[in-house]
Amino acid sequence: MKISEIVDILDADLLTDVSSMDNEIEKCGSSDLMSDILAGQSEKSLLITGLLTIQAIRTAIIAGIGGVVFVRGKEPAKEIIEMANDADIPLLRTRYSMFVTSGRLHNAGMTGLDGQR
């Protein structure tokens, strides 16, 4: 699934520049725990989180995350968007909750980090 499709499914805003719009993403993880994200097979996955911190983006970079969705319409600070742009990680913002966001993506065919549906 391309980032552009995920944007449609979540009625999301794309907060970063568009260079990585063609990233192919097949699996998703929802978490607000940094070590959880780092422990999982989160490489090239979509991270769904409510945590808008610099460390969430650093964790995404370290884990090799393919894209990040901020839920509940939260607006991240400028330096967070800048850091994601520098690392070429697309950031999305959706008004949906973590539950509804996960459900919509699951319904569209996404799997969990371990490939389970």
Next chain:
Amino acid sequence: MASFSKCYAIKKNDFIKAGDASIKIKNLLKSTDIDPAIIRRVAVCGYEGEINVAMHGGNGKICIDIGENQITIKIDDDGPGIEDIDLAMKKGFSTATDKWREMGFGAGMGLPNMFKNADKFNIESEKGNGTHITMEFSLKGNI
């Protein structure tokens, strides 16, 4: 590849900067032909260790050494040390404060993640003597 070493300082309680050295290390490794799966393991271990120093430890440093056959990451701090290492290594054990928990830390998974991702993991710590971690990642057949 010739041997290469570099160290970066880590500051106590510096939530903003902590982890930046591991991003630099990851970028440095990405400019080599080292297997991306190994780079990810090194980066995860460095990051978990760096955050631990800032969150639980004191001032310290993280050093990387890239040798012909292995990468070594050493993380040292002058903080309070760990009284019971076996307990600290258990999944889910954490003494993180509310402030750090609000920021997504304190799952008690950092040390187990490091142990799992490194080919060799050594931790030395005692009360009053800081914490000293050495991790090795084999490059054999990958460079």
